[in-house]
Amino acid sequence: KQEVTQIPAALSVPEGENLVLNCSFTDSAIYNLQWFRQDPGKGLTSLLLIQSSQREQTSGRLNASLDKSSGRSTLYIAASQPGDSATYLCAVTRSNDYKLSFGAGTTVTVRA
Amino acid sequence: NAGVTQTPKFQVLKTGQSMTLQCAQDMNHEYMSWYRQDPGMGLRLIHYSVGAGITDQGEVPNGYNVSRSTTEDFPLRLLSAAPSQTSVYFCASSYGVVAGGRSTDTQYFGPGTRLTVL
Numbered sequence: 001k002q003e004v005t006q007i008p009a010a011l012s013v014p015e016g017e018n019l020v021l022n023c024s025f026t027d028s029a030i031y032n033l034q035w036f037r038q039d040p041g042k043g044l045t046s047l048l049l050i051q052s053s054q055r056e057q058t059s060g061r062l063n064a065s066l067d068k069s070s071g072r073s074t075l076y077i078a079a080s081q082p083g084d085s086a087t088y089l090c091a092v093t094r095s096n097d098y099k100l101s102f103g104a105g106t107t108v109t110v111r112a
Numbered sequence: 113n114a115g116v117t118q119t120p121k122f123q124v125l126k127t128g129q130s131m132t133l134q135c136a137q138d139m140n141h142e143y144m145s146w147y148r149q150d151p152g153m154g155l156r157l158i159h160y161s162v163g164a165g166i167t168d169q170g171e172v173p174n175g176y177n178v179s180r181s182t183t184e185d186f187p188l189r190l191l192s193a194a195p196s197q198t199s200v201y202f203c204a205s206s207y208g209v210v211a212g213g214r215s216t217d218t219q220y221f222g223p224g225t226r227l228t229v230l
Contacts, residue, residue, distance in 0.1 A: 004154070034218065043116075043202055043221035044155075089154065099170065100219070102147075102154035 002027045002094050006103035014111050019077035021106050023090035028068050031093040035064050035075050038087045038105065047088075048075070052095075080110045113138050116222035118203050124228045125193040133188040133225050135203030141220070143206045144186040145170070146178065148199040149224075155202065161186055193229045201225045 003026040013019060023033070032051045036044040048057045048064045050073070056065045061078040077084055089105040119134045137144065145160035147170075157170030161180040175197060177189040186205075190197060204219040 009152075036221075041224075043223045044204075044219075046218045046220070049218050091155075099157055099160075100155075102156075104152050104154040 002030075002092060002101040004090060004092055004101050004103040006088075006090060006106050008106060009104065010107045010109075012109040012111060013080055015080060015082060017080055017110075019075075019080050019084065019108060019110075021075040021077075021088050021090075021108070023073040023075070023103055025071045025073075025092050025101070027094065028071050029095040030068065031095050033064075033066055033073050033093070034091045034100075035062075035073075036089045036091065038089060040086075044089065080108075082110045082112045084108060085110050115139065116203055116205055116220050118201075118222035118225050120225060121223065122226050124230065125190070126230050127194060129193050131190050131193065133190075133201055133203075133227075135186045135188065135222060136184050137186075137203075137205040137220070138184065139205065139207070139220070140183060141205035141207050142183070143217075143219075144180065145204050145219075146176070146186070146188045147202045147204065148172065148197075149202060150199050158188065158201075190227075195229045197227065198229045199227060201227060 005024045034049045035047045038044050050057045050066045063076045066073045087105040087107045091100045091102045116137045142163045146158040147155040149155045156172050159178040161167045202224050203222040206217040206219045
């Protein structure tokens with residue numbers, strides 16, 4: 001069974017600092033990995049999707065890396081802003097049945 | 113496009129009652145799924161569908177039924193509500209269906225239904 005872990009569960013940083021969010025998974029047989037953002041009381045919004053053959057994806061201030069062999073992904077958010085405050089979840093698509101397994105998320109607070 | 117819509121946004125049920133959570137998408141997506149989100153546990157897959165007339169179970173299907181009569185709609189039915197079904201329910205959809213009937217594309221989520229069972 002695929003286990004996805006996100007540590008820490010919560011993070012508070014001052015505005016302008018770079019954010020580093022971690023995601024680890026136990027089974028390296030994945031098809032892709034996605035990072036989502038969730039605002040309080042809202043649904044999930046996809047931020048980045050990395051195919052298993054890729055090492056990283058970038059979108060604006062966001063950069064996500066993937067090391068499949070070690071079972072890790074990292075989401076970097078450059079020059080954080082208060083508007084980046086949200087919960088960030090990672091999810092892996094398993095190769096055997098293509099179902100998504102989610103981590104519990106990291107809740108980020110960016111202080112102005 | 114409205115994207116993925118869910119109704120109702122909030123619902124309170126008594127134990128034993130039944131109800132249907134509605135989900136609709138207007139993006140012509142083949143793959144639709146239902147998740148529940150509980151504190152500290154992430155999202156868990158309840159049921160999913162790879163197209164009209166085709167559904168399958170996810171990780172936590174007990175107590176829930178689904179059907180997919182059209183591409184647009186994917187309702188989730190609670191047969192006899194229990195306090196353990198208190199949760200936030202999300203519907204998601206995506207475009208791609210690869211060989212074997214599974215979707216691996218970016219998923220679009222609805223805003224969720226917050227359900228409390230007393």
